Amino acid sequence: MTDLLHATLIWEMPWAGIIFLALAIFLIALHAWKLRHRGLSRSKIVLLSVLRLLPALLIALLLARPVKMVSHEEDMKRKVMILADRSASMGLKDGGQESRYRKMLEFTRSTLQPTLREKGYKFEWLLFDAATKNVEGAAVANTIPDGDKTDIGNAISTALNTSRYPPLALIALTDGAANQTDSNRGAVGALLSLKIPFIGVGFGSDTGEQTLNLLGVDAPFLAPPHSKFQISARIEATISHPLPPFNLILLRNGKFKDKRLVSGVSSSRYWAENFEITEDIEGVYKYDIVIEPPPVEHLILIKDRESAIVRVNKESELRVLYMQGALTWDFKFMGRALRNDPTVKVTGLSRTSEHSVFRQNVEVAGELLNGFPDEVKDLAAFRVVILSNLNPSLLTAKQQDAIARFCSDYGGGVLMIGGRETFDASWRGSKLEQMLPVRFDDDIGVRGLDEPFQFLLTPEALADPVFEIDEAAKNREIWQKLPAFDDYGRIAEVKPGAVTWALHSRDTGPNGKPRVLMAAQRYGEGEIAVLAVQNFWKWRLTKDGAVPHFDRFWQQFIRKLAESGRQNIQIEMMTHELQPGQNITFKVQKIADPAEEKEKPRRNYRLQILNSSGKLIQDREIELTSSQAVESAFVPESADSYNVRVVDDSNTSLASRILEVRNANLELQKPGRDMESLRQWAMISGGSAWPAEEVIRDPKAFAEKIYAQIEMTKSSRNQGEPIGLNPWLFLTVILSLCAEWALRKKWMLT
Amino acid sequence: MGIKEKMDAYMSVHSIYSAIVKIRMKTAWLVIAIALLSTVRMTYAASKSDISTFFVGRLSFGSNSGDDCGDVGADMIKLVARVSTIRVSEKKLLKVTDEALFETPFVFMNGHDDFQLSETELERLRLYLNKGGFVFASGCCTNPAFPNAWRREFSRIFPGDRVQKIPYDHLIYRSFYKLDRLTSADKGDIQLEGLFHNGELVAVVCEDGLCCAFSMNGSCNSGKGVPPEEAKKITLNICVYALTH
Numbered sequence: 001m002t003d004l005l006h007a008t009l010i011w012e013m014p015w016a017g018i019i020f021l022a023l024a025i026f027l028i029a030l031h032a033w034k035l036r037h038r039g040l041s042r043s044k045i046v047l048l049s050v051l052r053l054l055p056a057l058l059i060a061l062l063l064a065r066p067v068k069m070v071s072h073e074e075d076m077k078r079k080v081m082i083l084a085d086r087s088a089s090m091g092l093k094d095g096g097q098e099s100r101y102r103k104m105l106e107f108t109r110s111t112l113q114p115t116l117r118e119k120g121y122k123f124e125w126l127l128f129d130a131a132t133k134n135v136e137g138a139a140v141a142n143t144i145p146d147g148d149k150t151d152i153g154n155a156i157s158t159a160l161n162t163s164r165y166p167p168l169a170l171i172a173l174t175d176g177a178a179n180q181t182d183s184n185r186g187a188v189g190a191l192l193s194l195k196i197p198f199i200g201v202g203f204g205s206d207t208g209e210q211t212l213n214l215l216g217v218d219a220p221f222l223a224p225p226h227s228k229f230q231i232s233a234r235i236e237a238t239i240s241h242p243l244p245p246f247n248l249i250l251l252r253n254g255k256f257k258d259k260r261l262v263s264g265v266s267s268s269r270y271w272a273e274n275f276e277i278t279e280d281i282e283g284v285y286k287y288d289i290v291i292e293p294p295p296v297e298h299l300i301l302i303k304d305r306e307s308a309i310v311r312v313n314k315e316s317e318l319r320v321l322y323m324q325g326a327l328t329w330d331f332k333f334m335g336r337a338l339r340n341d342p343t344v345k346v347t348g349l350s351r352t353s354e355h356s357v358f359r360q361n362v363e364v365a366g367e368l369l370n371g372f373p374d375e376v377k378d379l380a381a382f383r384v385v386i387l388s389n390l391n392p393s394l395l396t397a398k399q400q401d402a403i404a405r406f407c408s409d410y411g412g413g414v415l416m417i418g419g420r421e422t423f424d425a426s427w428r429g430s431k432l433e434q435m436l437p438v439r440f441d442d443d444i445g446v447r448g449l450d451e452p453f454q455f456l457l458t459p460e461a462l463a464d465p466v467f468e469i470d471e472a473a474k475n476r477e478i479w480q481k482l483p484a485f486d487d488y489g490r491i492a493e494v495k496p497g498a499v500t501w502a503l504h505s506r507d508t509g510p511n512g513k514p515r516v517l518m519a520a521q522r523y524g525e526g527e528i529a530v531l532a533v534q535n536f537w538k539w540r541l542t543k544d545g546a547v548p549h550f551d552r553f554w555q556q557f558i559r560k561l562a563e564s565g566r567q568n569i570q571i572e573m574m575t576h577e578l579q580p581g582q583n584i585t586f587k588v589q590k591i592a593d594p595a596e597e598k599e600k601p602r603r604n605y606r607l608q609i610l611n612s613s614g615k616l617i618q619d620r621e622i623e624l625t626s627s628q629a630v631e632s633a634f635v636p637e638s639a640d641s642y643n644v645r646v647v648d649d650s651n652t653s654l655a656s657r658i659l660e661v662r663n664a665n666l667e668l669q670k671p672g673r674d675m676e677s678l679r680q681w682a683m684i685s686g687g688s689a690w691p692a693e694e695v696i697r698d699p700k701a702f703a704e705k706i707y708a709q710i711e712m713t714k715s716s717r718n719q720g721e722p723i724g725l726n727p728w729l730f731l732t733v734i735l736s737l738c739a740e741w742a743l744r745k746k747w748m749l750t
Numbered sequence: 751m752g753i754k755e756k757m758d759a760y761m762s763v764h765s766i767y768s769a770i771v772k773i774r775m776k777t778a779w780l781v782i783a784i785a786l787l788s789t790v791r792m793t794y795a796a797s798k799s800d801i802s803t804f805f806v807g808r809l810s811f812g813s814n815s816g817d818d819c820g821d822v823g824a825d826m827i828k829l830v831a832r833v834s835t836i837r838v839s840e841k842k843l844l845k846v847t848d849e850a851l852f853e854t855p856f857v858f859m860n861g862h863d864d865f866q867l868s869e870t871e872l873e874r875l876r877l878y879l880n881k882g883g884f885v886f887a888s889g890c891c892t893n894p895a896f897p898n899a900w901r902r903e904f905s906r907i908f909p910g911d912r913v914q915k916i917p918y919d920h921l922i923y924r925s926f927y928k929l930d931r932l933t934s935a936d937k938g939d940i941q942l943e944g945l946f947h948n949g950e951l952v953a954v955v956c957e958d959g960l961c962c963a964f965s966m967n968g969s970c971n972s973g974k975g976v977p978p979e980e981a982k983k984i985t986l987n988i989c990v991y992a993l994t995h
């Protein structure tokens with residue numbers, strides 16, 4: 001049902017009617033003059049002339065082609081839809097200062113919006129990448145172009161369906177580089193049926209931006225001296241023309257160490273380049289990999305340098321990072337205990353107030369200047385991280401992720417210490433809780449009602465060398481004589497696979513068993529332990545306690561956590577491509593350790609590959625010796641983070657390596673502008689395609705053209721209705737002519 | 751049933767209802783009262799045993815009752831609590847010979863007068879400091895008798911370790927606030943003094959009425975001693991240092 005606003009009568013060929021009528025009147029008058037000469041009466045002449053004039057008049061009217069024009073109310077509501085491309089390719093700068101998106105915004109402000117407003121058109125914004133959404137103009141200005149795909153067809157379909165009234169036109173501001181085409185067929189059909197012009201304005205250069213990016217450097221956290229290890233650079237190239245060979249330089253502590261030539265790159269890709277390193281002298285080494293860019297014009301080097309730190313030693317020295325949420329005496333007394341071991345260095349980070357952190361024993365001036373690190377690489381210098389009296393709320397998600405990766409990927413040890421105020425329901429759902437060997441109780445009890453309790457070691461702990469703090473005969477008795485403690489975190493249960501070290505002497509958990517006070521478990525390559533006792537320092541200060549026992553326990557326990565990630569098996573990557581569908585090969589080899597070989601001549605090993613959800617992709621038994629490497633391969637089906645690991649009989653991980661497999665960035669595979677795509681859309685819809693620079697150069701021509709196209713859309717919809725062609729008119733003409741003929745017959749004029 | 755009978759019946763029902771309501775109201779008040787009392791008890795319990803990590807003991811030593819300038823200990827706790835996340839507990843009076851000394855890693859002692867420690871007290875302090883305990887001392891009202899006695903007595907605890915001035919480059923001057931110098935209104939620059947054992951600073955004293963300055967704004971120091979603001983800062987530094995070393 002159309003909503004009729006008003007109708008107007010127009011004459012499409014008025015001149016034809018006028019000429020015909022003039023001619024007809026002349027002929028009728030001439031004929032009347034002739035009849036008068038023949039002596040016919042005036043009344044008869046008038047009657048015949050009227051009967052002739054009437055059909056002539058009607059025919060003249062028809063010849064002038066009268067049309068009734070109807071305009072619709074909905075036309076007033078129709079808008080121009082502006083489709084702004086927010087995909088990652090719009091972030092390219094094409095060698096200039098501003099990104100395509102920034103140029104698009106500037107074009108919108110200076111040219112497009114003024115033009116549309118001047119012509120009285122309303123307009124609406126749609127932002128699109130793989131998806132399309134309706135937004136306010138302000139949102140367009142504040143958007144960062146980071147969409148991972150571009151689907152112009154979907155944007156067109158959405159634009160045509162988003163409003164009750166079809167748009168007057170679609171103006172697409174894009175680089176035209178679409179990498180999703182599933183919606184194109186539907187969009188073409190919709191454009192054709194609705195006759196909406198597509199006006200494309202293309203941003204960017206036709207050749208596009210060529211980039212080379214060093215995404216990261218992977219290296220083992222710890223390596224023994226005289227053993228080979230691998231340093232890998234992950235590189236991404238987005239190119240439209242082949243790149244010539246270029247060099248990768250490896251620097252060790254700022255000085256040249258090695259160089260390798262990367263063969264030419266023919267198309268956009270994501271891959272790894274490996275350096276084989278062996279260090280003979282113990283120490284901490286900083287390895288930098290630097291790209292020496294090939295001499296290609298307009299090649300943009302996004303990041304040309306990345307680094308990794310490798311600690312080469314025999315575990316003779318280890319650093320501990322002790323982070324405490326509030327100042328506690330545990331830090332002081334544990335620090336004293338560890339200070340007696342000259343190979344352990346404790347660095348402290350203490351929150352002394354809401355906004356200040358007190359740093360202690362940092363190795364270099366700027367270390368940990370901003371508090372607890374956000375990046376796992378900044379934790380690389382440490383072997384153990386202790387979190388004391390710290391709720392997850394005091395750490396950001398990034399910091400929690402860094403701790404998790406420190407433990408799982410770097411093989412670091414993590415210890416969490418706290419009592420009831422620390423371990424509560426606030427841990428639920430946090431990354432730290434996922435790591436823990438235990439789950440905390442929601443019910444933390446009533447303050448002030450706790451009775452003093454004893455810290456009882458489990459048989460597993462008593463059998464573990466870590467808890468041997470004196471001669472075997474005295475050891476059990478010493479642990480039994482620990483002072484009473486009075487504050488503890490409520491552990492509800494121990495997770496499967498975790499080991500319980502200590503229990504509460506009086507309290508029971510929800511399962512009716514003694515409440516757990518200390519537990520530990522493997523987490524990835526590292527180990528994590530929790531001590532849910534507040535004021536454990538009392539053991540050292542108590543009058544009857546022996547300081548050496550307290551000190552020895554902590555030295556042994558921290559060393560155990562530190563050594564949890566030690567790997568005697570190496571996993572080396574062999575192939576370069578790290579993309580789905582590519583065959584990835586690697587080599588597994590045991591590091592020679594004569595002592596271990598003597599004690600355990602043979603062990604069974606399994607090589608496993610897991611995806612990020614923990615699903616086993618590959619699992620095979622392998623025989624490992626230090627003299628022969630085992631080669632293996634797999635083809636990743638999708639982009640994911642894959643864990644290649646070697647486990648022993650008890651499924652304990654002995655070595656692992658994370659492989660980040662991903663698609664080369666779709667958006668950057670064709671970095672050039674695609675005007676041809678815009679032209680095709682324009683052609684099928686009766687629209688037009690414009691390179692942005694052309695519009696900017698001559699905005700008037702652009703304004704006139706889009707005005708004409710929009711108005712044509714309007715007029716094609718507002719079709720006129722021819723009037724006059726109906727049976728009554730023809731009947732009138734025929735009857736008049738018949739009557740005239742009959743009268744002439746009767747008056748014997750024929 | 752006539753109107754009178756209806757009224758009587760209504761009144762009897764109403765009176766029973768009123769009685770029930772009254773009984774229920776009394777019960778309700780009783781329940782509320784019990785609940786309030788429980789709350790008071792719970793609040794008391796909570797404040798008493800809130801998880802404390804900064805235990806402060808006021809030390810009674812020699813002939814000193816450990817209560818000179820009575821509010822000093824409480825004021826130090828407030829000071830620490832106000833500017834940091836340290837969880838403090840209420841102060842407790844301790845004798846050097848008390849077993850509770852070995853549950854209190856930080857003790858504060860002050861006084862006006864000379865004092866002498868017994869052999870037992872010296873033995874206890876030796877054990878306490880060896881295990882990691884920390885003593886913070888302050889002379890009251892800039893009276894020199896107490897600091898002089900402290901220097902003498904604390905130099906007896908560990909043979910060979912004498913109380914000495916703590917140089918300005920020591921971490922104790924910047925463990926919380928960065929203090930380049932410590933001044934006295936009448937003496938100019940002064941320094942903290944301390945007892946070092948096995949390389950650890952285990953006891954600290956300030957001779958110039960530090961406790962009066964941070965607790966009573968130096969009202970009893972009569973224009974002498976450490977200025978109050980400086981006193982609060984160095985006191986907090988000492989507490990934080992003791993907690994972290």
